[in-house]
Amino acid sequence: MIVSFIHRAIMQGIPLLFGATGEIVTEKSGNLNLGIPGVMYVGGISGVIGAFMYENSLPDKSMANPFLAIMIPLLCSLLGSLIMGLIYSFLTTTLRANQNVTGLAITTFGVGLGNFFGGSLIKIVGADVPSITLSTTSKFFSAHLPFADNMGWFGEIFLSYGFLAYLAVIIAIVTSLFLKKTRTGLNLRAVGENPATADAAGVNVSRYKYMSTCVGSMIAGLGGLYYVMDYVSGVWSNDGFGDRGWLAIALVIFTVWKPNFAIIGSILFGGLYIIHNYLNQFFPFIPVDMSTQELIKMAPYLVTVLVLIVNSMRNKRENQPPEALGLSYFREDR
Amino acid sequence: MENKAAVSFRHITKAFGSKVVANKDVSMDIMSGEILALLGENGSGKTTLMNMLSGIYHQDSGEIFVNGEEAYINSPKDAYALGIGMIHQHFKLVDVFTATENVALGMDKKTTGGAKEIAKAITEICDRYGFDVDPKKKVYNMTVSQKQTLEIVKALYRGANILILDEPTAVLTPQETDKLFAVLRNMKADGKSIIIITHKLNEVLAISDRVAILRKGEYIDSVITSEATVQSLTDMMVGQKVELDIERPEVEDKQLRLTIDHLTCLDKYGVTALDDVSLEAYGGEILGIAGISGSGQKQLLEAVAGLQEAQDGASITYIDPESGAKEELIGKSVTEIKKRGIALSFVPEDRLGMGLVGAMGMSDNMMLRSYEKGHSPFTDRKTPRDLANRVKDELEVVTPGISTPVRKLSGGNVQKVLVGREIASNPTVLMAAYAVRGLDINTSYTIYRLLNEQKKKGVAVIYVGEDLDVLLALCDRIAVLCGGKLNGIVDGRTATKEEVGLMMTNLNTEEKEGE
Numbered sequence: 001m002i003v004s005f006i007h008r009a010i011m012q013g014i015p016l017l018f019g020a021t022g023e024i025v026t027e028k029s030g031n032l033n034l035g036i037p038g039v040m041y042v043g044g045i046s047g048v049i050g051a052f053m054y055e056n057s058l059p060d061k062s063m064a065n066p067f068l069a070i071m072i073p074l075l076c077s078l079l080g081s082l083i084m085g086l087i088y089s090f091l092t093t094t095l096r097a098n099q100n101v102t103g104l105a106i107t108t109f110g111v112g113l114g115n116f117f118g119g120s121l122i123k124i125v126g127a128d129v130p131s132i133t134l135s136t137t138s139k140f141f142s143a144h145l146p147f148a149d150n151m152g153w154f155g156e157i158f159l160s161y162g163f164l165a166y167l168a169v170i171i172a173i174v175t176s177l178f179l180k181k182t183r184t185g186l187n188l189r190a191v192g193e194n195p196a197t198a199d200a201a202g203v204n205v206s207r208y209k210y211m212s213t214c215v216g217s218m219i220a221g222l223g224g225l226y227y228v229m230d231y232v233s234g235v236w237s238n239d240g241f242g243d244r245g246w247l248a249i250a251l252v253i254f255t256v257w258k259p260n261f262a263i264i265g266s267i268l269f270g271g272l273y274i275i276h277n278y279l280n281q282f283f284p285f286i287p288v289d290m291s292t293q294e295l296i297k298m299a300p301y302l303v304t305v306l307v308l309i310v311n312s313m314r315n316k317r318e319n320q321p322p323e324a325l326g327l328s329y330f331r332e333d334r
Numbered sequence: 335m336e337n338k339a340a341v342s343f344r345h346i347t348k349a350f351g352s353k354v355v356a357n358k359d360v361s362m363d364i365m366s367g368e369i370l371a372l373l374g375e376n377g378s379g380k381t382t383l384m385n386m387l388s389g390i391y392h393q394d395s396g397e398i399f400v401n402g403e404e405a406y407i408n409s410p411k412d413a414y415a416l417g418i419g420m421i422h423q424h425f426k427l428v429d430v431f432t433a434t435e436n437v438a439l440g441m442d443k444k445t446t447g448g449a450k451e452i453a454k455a456i457t458e459i460c461d462r463y464g465f466d467v468d469p470k471k472k473v474y475n476m477t478v479s480q481k482q483t484l485e486i487v488k489a490l491y492r493g494a495n496i497l498i499l500d501e502p503t504a505v506l507t508p509q510e511t512d513k514l515f516a517v518l519r520n521m522k523a524d525g526k527s528i529i530i531i532t533h534k535l536n537e538v539l540a541i542s543d544r545v546a547i548l549r550k551g552e553y554i555d556s557v558i559t560s561e562a563t564v565q566s567l568t569d570m571m572v573g574q575k576v577e578l579d580i581e582r583p584e585v586e587d588k589q590l591r592l593t594i595d596h597l598t599c600l601d602k603y604g605v606t607a608l609d610d611v612s613l614e615a616y617g618g619e620i621l622g623i624a625g626i627s628g629s630g631q632k633q634l635l636e637a638v639a640g641l642q643e644a645q646d647g648a649s650i651t652y653i654d655p656e657s658g659a660k661e662e663l664i665g666k667s668v669t670e671i672k673k674r675g676i677a678l679s680f681v682p683e684d685r686l687g688m689g690l691v692g693a694m695g696m697s698d699n700m701m702l703r704s705y706e707k708g709h710s711p712f713t714d715r716k717t718p719r720d721l722a723n724r725v726k727d728e729l730e731v732v733t734p735g736i737s738t739p740v741r742k743l744s745g746g747n748v749q750k751v752l753v754g755r756e757i758a759s760n761p762t763v764l765m766a767a768y769a770v771r772g773l774d775i776n777t778s779y780t781i782y783r784l785l786n787e788q789k790k791k792g793v794a795v796i797y798v799g800e801d802l803d804v805l806l807a808l809c810d811r812i813a814v815l816c817g818g819k820l821n822g823i824v825d826g827r828t829a830t831k832e833e834v835g836l837m838m839t840n841l842n843t844e845e846k847e848g849e
Contacts, residue, residue, distance in 0.1 A: 183438065183441070183442070183443045186431075186435055186438060186439060187439060187440060189428075189431075190428045190431070190439050190440075193428045193429065193430060193431075194426070194427070194428045194429070196426060197426035197427060197428055197436075197439070198428075198439065198440065199390075199409075199410060200388070200390070200410045200420070200422070200426040201410065201426070201439040201440030201441075201488075202409065202410050202411030202414055202440040202441075203439065203440040204409075315603055315604070317429065317430050317472070317474050318430055320430075323429065323430075331390060331391075
C-alpha cells in the first residue's frame with residue numbers, strides 16, 4: 001500500500017517537477033512567469049493535437065510507428081509552449097509590460113486555447129463522453145521497462161514510469177548543474193539578480209531573458225504533455241489538468257529556486273496532493289469524511305506558506321528570490 | 335596633442351526625450367596617463383557623457399575617438415574591448431555572488447579559466463596596486479569600500495586602461511578616500527588614464543592633474559589643477575560668483591527640545607544597528623551626526639520619526655516649545671505623533687522612496703503632508719497648490735510645472751521640493767539625512783542656508799552628513815557614531831577633520847573601560 005502510494009505520488013509529482021524546473025529557469029532571469037499554468041495547458045493540448053493528427057492519418061492504429069508516435073506529439077508540445085514563452089517574452093522584455101498582468105493573461109489565454117481545441121477535437125470525433133482518447137500514443141509514452149513488473153517494490157517505485165518521468169529528473173539535475181557550475185548559468189543568475197550589473201558586464205540581458213523564458217516554457221510544457229499522455233493514459237478532457245500549474249509555481253518557492261530540491265519537493269507535493277485518498281487506508285481507525293478530505297487538499301499550499309515564513313525568518317540571502325524578479329529592465333532608465 | 339589623447343569627444347549631443355538635453359555639442363580630450371577631474375553641477379551631464387563612453391547610452395550625434403581611432407560603442411562590452419572601464423556610483427555588483435563570480439560575470443570561460451585562475455589574477459592585481467580583496471567573500475558581506483575596490487579590480491581585470499570613477503568618494507571615510515587616492519596614483523604611474531567625476535572641490539585639487547568643467551550639458555573649459563583654486567573652479571562651474579563660506583549663526587537662547595535615552599535598534603536583518611545611544615537636541619542649534627554610512631544614522635532618525643521600533647529600555651522625549659509639556663515618542667506611530675501636535679519634520683535619505691512620491695507632481699506631494707486636515711469629504715487642492723508654487727518660487731525649483739511628476743526633476747530640485755515641504759510645516763525638530771547627497775555646490779548652499787534659517791527660528795536641527803568639511807562648518811555640535819555606538823560628541827567650532835574621521839572608525843573603548 002505504501003509502495004503504491006509512493007508510486008502514485010511520483011506520478012503526480014512529475015508534471016509539477018517539469019513546471020517547477022521550467023519556472024525556475026524563467027525566474028532566474030528575473031521573469032516571473034505566472035503564465036506557467038497556461039503554458040503547461042498549451043503544452044498538453046499541442047501534444048494532443050499532434051497525436052490526434054498522427055493517429056488519424058493511419059489507416060489502422062496498430063500500424064503506428066513508435067518513433068513517430070512519440071516525436072510528433074513531443075515536438076508539437078514543445079512548439080506550443082515555445083510560442084507561449086515567446087509571447088510572454090515579447091510582451092515583458094521587448095514591450096516591458098507588467099509581468100504579473102502578462103503572466104495572468106497568458107494563463108487565461110492558454111487555458112482558453114486548450115479548451116477551445118480540446119472541445120473542437122471532441123466535436124470532430126463526436127464522442128459520447130466529453131473527452132478524447134489517444135490510447136495508441138499513450139501506450140508509447142507510458143511504456144516502461146518490461147522487467148520492472150518482476151522486481152517487486154523496487155521495480156514499482158523506481159522503474160515503472162514512462163520515459164518522460166526520467167527525463168524530468170534528468171532535466172532538473174542538468175538545470176541545477178547548469179545554474180551552479182557553468183558561466184552561462186552564472187550570467188543568467190546575474191540577469192535575474194541585477195540586470196544593470198549584468199548589462200554593464202557585457203551580458204546581453206534581453207537575449208538571456210528571452211532564452212530562459214522560452215526554454216523554461218518548453219520544459220514546463222512537457223509537464224502538460226506528461227500529464228495527458230502518461231498520467232491519464234491519453235485521455236484529454238477539458239479542465240482536467242486542474243490547478244497543477246499553480247502548484248508548480250508554489251513548488252518553485254518551496255524549493256527556494258533550486259531544481260535539484262524540486263525532485264524531492266515534487267514527490268512530496270505529489271504525495272500531499274493525493275494523500276486524502278489514502279487516509280482511510282493508512283489510518284482505518286480514524287474515519288475521514290469527504291469534507292475533511294477537501295481540507296487536506298490544502299496541504300501543499302500550507303506547506304508552501306510555511307516554507308515562505310521559515311525562509312523569510314531565516315533571512316539567508318541565498319534562499320531569497322532573485323532580486324530583480326518581476327521587474328522589467330531598461331538600460332536607459334534614469 | 336591629438337595623438338596623445340586617450341579619448342576624444344567631438345560634438346557629442348545626447349537628449350532624453352524631447353525636453354531634456356543632457357549633453358550639447360561637447361568636444362573634449364582625455365590625455366593618456368593623466369587624472370582628469372570632470373566637474374559640474376547636478377544635471378550638467380557629467381555622468382551622461384561618461385555613460386556614453388562606457389556604452390550604457392549612445393550619443394544622438396557626434397563622434398568618440400579612442401586612442402585616435404573612431405570608436406563605435408554600442409554596449410558595455412564594446413567599451414571593455416576598447417579598454418574602458420567605469421566604476422558607477424551605484425555599484426554594479428551582484429550581492430549574492432562572491433568577488434570571483436562578480437569578476438567572472440559576462441566573460442568567456444576560455445579567456446578567464448576557472449575560479450582558481452580568476453582568484454589568482456585578482457590577488458595579482460591587488461598586490462600590484464595595493465588593494466585588498468578576498469576572492470571568496472560574498473558581496474553582501476562587504477563594506478562599501480570593499481565593494482568599490484572590487485569594482486576597480488573588476489575593471490582592471492578586464493584590461494581597462496581608461497578608468498572612469500563616478501563620485502567614488504561619496505560613501506567613503508576620509509581615511510578610505512586617502513587609500514583610494516593612493517591606489518589611483520599607482521594606476522596613473524602605471525600609465526592608465528583616469529577620469530573622476532566629483533562634486534568635492536578639495537578632492538579635485540588633491541588628486542587631479544587637470545579639471546574639465548561642464549555646465550548645463552555644455553563643455554566650458556579645462557584648467558590645469560595646479561593653477562586652480564576652489565573659488566575659481568566654483569565660479570566656472572556655476573557661471574557666476576558664489577559665496578563659499580558656510581554661515582554658523584549664534585543663537586543665544588537654546589532650549590532642550592528632544593532627549594534620546596539609551597536607544598537601541600535592530601536593523602531589518604535583526605542585527606543591532608544602534609547600540610545604547612543617548613543624545614540631546616536643542617532648539618537654535620544644528621546637531622550634526624557623523625559616521626560611516628550604515629553606522630545607525632538611519633535607525634536613529636527613523637526611531638525619532640516613529641518609523642523604527644526601539645528595543646526595551648529606550649526613551650525619546652519631546653519637549654513642546656509652547657507648553658513645555660513632555661511627550662514620550664517611543665511606541666507612537668507616525669500618525670499618533672502627528673495627531674498629538676508634535677512638530678517633527680523628517681527629510682529622509684531616500685528622497686523618492688520615503689520622502690516623495692515620484693509619479694506625483696509637486697502639489698500632490700505637498701498634499702501628502704496635509705491631506706488629513708480639513709473636514710469636508712473632498713480634498714483641499716488649493717492650499718497645497720499654493721504651497722507648491724511658493725516653494726517653487728522661493729527655492730528656485732526648476733520644473734516644467736507643479737504638476738510634472740517629481741521623478742522627472744533632477745536630484746537637486748527633488749531635494750528642494752522635499753526640504754521646502756518639511757520646512758513649511760513649521761517644525762520644532764527638523765531632521766535631515768544626507769540632505770545634500772548628490773547635489774551640486776549651488777543647491778547645497780541653498781540647503782545649508784535653509785537649515786540655518788530654521789536654526790535661527792529656534793528649531794532643533796539634526797543633520798546627518800557625510801562631508802566632514804561641511805559638518806564642521808555648519809554644525810554647533812557633532813555626535814559621532816561608530817558601529818552603532820555613540821563615540822563621543824565634539825564641538826563643531828574646535829574639532830578637526832582628522833579627529834572626527836578617527837572617531838568614525840575607531841571605537842573609543844579605553845575611556846569607557848577606564849571609567
